[in-house]
Amino acid sequence: MRAAFFGPEATFTDIAVQSVFPDARRIAYRTIPECLEAVKEKQVDMAVVPLENALEGSVNLTVDYLYHEDLPPIRAEIVVPIEQHFMVHPENVAEWRKTEKIVSHSHALAQCHKFLHREFKHAAVEQMGSTAAAAKYVSEHPELKWAAIANEMAAELYGLEIVKRSIHDYPFNHTRFIVLAYNKLEIQKAPSFQKSTIMITLPTDKAGSLHQVLSAFAWREINLSKLESRPLKTGLGNYFFMIDLNHSLDEKLVRFSLEEIRALGCTVKELGSYCRYMAE
Amino acid sequence: MRAAFFGPEATFTDIAVQSVFPDARRIAYRTIPECLEAVKEKQVDMAVVPLENALEGSVNLTVDYLYHEDLPPIRAEIVVPIEQHFMVHPENVAEWRKTEKIVSHSHALAQCHKFLHREFKHAAVEQMGSTAAAAKYVSEHPELKWAAIANEMAAELYGLEIVKRSIHDYPFNHTRFIVLAYNKLEIQKAPSFQKSTIMITLPTDKAGSLHQVLSAFAWREINLSKLESRPLKTGLGNYFFMIDLNHSLDEKLVRFSLEEIRALGCTVKELGSYCRYMAE
Known part of the structure; x- marks a missing residue:
């Protein structure tokens, strides 16, 4: 297995790869887009890039690339404790x-x-x-x-x-990395839980759409572990939302909710259902 | 009137100040925190800092400072078209x-x-x-x-x-700047509309809290023009939300909704009701 990662060697991304894929052939890329292009073009079997840091927030470059490009699904999430x-x-x-x-x-x-x-x-x-x-x-x-x-x-x-040692100011710092791949990955490590990520664009001409979307999840008791907005690059006040669900996208209630949300005029991009792995 | 702004001279922040406060004595500060500290310590009458760019998203430094520090209220918002x-x-x-x-x-x-x-x-x-x-x-x-x-x-x-001229890639680029001041400001320019900004922290032990918050606004037909999450710096998955309302915080229905949201266990920080001004 060839794994593209945001390099050089010994970055936190490299730690993420080695902890979950100890046998992978690791190939360092200079930038996040180059890493994602490599897996899209099938030069490698998977790509590992940072998605979110507990202190600094989302890695906007990764989030925007996931939204604007057609990439393979997310197959795993790796959480790495950050010790400086x-x-x-x-x-x-x-x-x-x-x-x-x-x-x-x-x-x-x-x-x-x-x-x-x-x-x-x-x-x-x-x-x-x-x-x-x-x-x-x-x-x-x-x-x-x-x-x-x-x-x-x-x-x-x-x-x-x-x-x-450990000179960082806040003790609870972690970074989430995602693994993208066209094919299912074999992972030896035990997962901590399953989740999914979707991106939703609201219709521009309707107030209260986000409330409708959250209602579709809430009454079905579908739990959200993350909701984040990013600008659409079409003007001030236009956003898309990245949402993490503590469920698989295959669950019947989740499928119904997404179908209804689309019927409301929203665009839904499904990035994948996957497990979280802890690098510790 | 002394206006602290994120300098040096001729930054886009400087353009924002000059367009709305042509008679102010402008004082350039090197960083956003220094600018905000200056108005907090009453060395100046107002501070003008960038809050959000239509392409790059929020200025995290400003958002985090607004959340974690006690600052004077937002008294105005200035939208500047960005031409490079x-x-x-x-x-x-x-x-x-x-x-x-x-x-x-x-x-x-x-x-x-x-x-x-x-x-x-x-x-x-x-x-x-x-x-x-x-x-x-x-x-x-x-x-x-x-x-x-x-x-x-x-x-x-x-x-x-x-x-x-105009070498920027996307034509609709704007940046929002906010003006913070303890005292009301006299502004000659005509405003485009009134709005308010609040920051909400959800209780950590209850699923569906964000949906409840949005419900409190939705059935009262209180329109949100922005909803954005930022990490709380206490661990992955803990966020606060910055919300813009197209209403004054003095409106009765808004007051009721905020009272109820607090009763649900949320923390609400009110940053102010103010008008938007266009720099064009």
Whole structure:
């Protein structure tokens, strides 16, 4: 099995792939769209990309791509706990408190904002494309007094020393990754529960449509675990909604509700029914 | 009147301020939080910050700040059409097609993605803090064959020549800005309509709460023009909702609905009733 993932090696996406597909041949892609195009064009068997972070919210690029493009269904969701560590080149361990510049992904820097403000008020901060890319850069430049914020796998892969563990500000940080594939996937790990994702566009000329949609779910006791709006790119105030259901799309009551919602004039895109897996 | 705005001069926020408050003393702030702190601490009479772009979606920093901090009420909303132009230093006009690097804000670069891909495939692209900052940089470096993507006001202020107008990919792009102030503001311009914004946190232990909230509005024919979710930063799946109503919070039916929604166990934060103004 060839698995495209949002790279480089040792990103959190890479951790997601390795935890659920330990035997897959992992192929790193530079961007999320390239990753999704690879599975669409059947260059790989599956693609793994980030969908939502508990602190920063949805990854808009992934959500918009799922809405606007025809992609294979979602076959699995992987939840990875996000632990950020402070790491330097082994030659600079003794002097780590004198770090002059700290590099990482913009989200990781945001997640460690309080730590940086408290401990490294006078150090410069620079964004890089990913936490793994930052770790790689620091490993290649021992002459610079720089540090990276990244995960444990990146420290191991690039031979950096973690001098301060778990420096993120909020303890409950997780990221959800989705796995897209045309064919069913064999997964050894035990799932935590089943769910589905759909995207709904409301008719523009009717007030109260969202309430009607939620009514169609509510009286059938179909539980929603997520409801999120995204702009349609057609003007202010035009949205589509991404909705997660704690049910399979094959359940009879779910099928009836979607049929009715379509009859109300809504567009419904079904992204798939799948299980959640925990990377821990 | 002193108006804090997300600067530097000639940003789209600056255009919003000048169109509705032509006589205000404008004070540029480097970041959105600094702008909001200034009005909270009464260093200025009002603060103007971006809230939502029609293509890129909400400005998460503003939304989260409104939720987590106690700020003065929203007193007005200003909608600015977003037109991006391609501009170079006057010395480089003849050779503008040989531009080697293009600089702008990340959103502006995203909004002109197709144009850049079509016309400047081989030029480098670099992000700067704002469109105005990019224009300023290009104006100070005539020796570089660089171009900026920015608005007309920035071209005038920094003495750049617009060589290609309206290069944005989608024609309907607008940004909403909000004005926060403790005191009522005198506005000469005619408003387009009145609205209100609230933020609702659902009780975590009850399914179907969002449906109940929308029911409370729906049977009273209270129209929602926006409903958006944001993560609460307490774990995956915990959200608050930002809701715009096409009504004043003083209307009797609105007051009843909010009272009932609170009785259901929801937390409701009222951000204010205000009018929309068009910058055109």
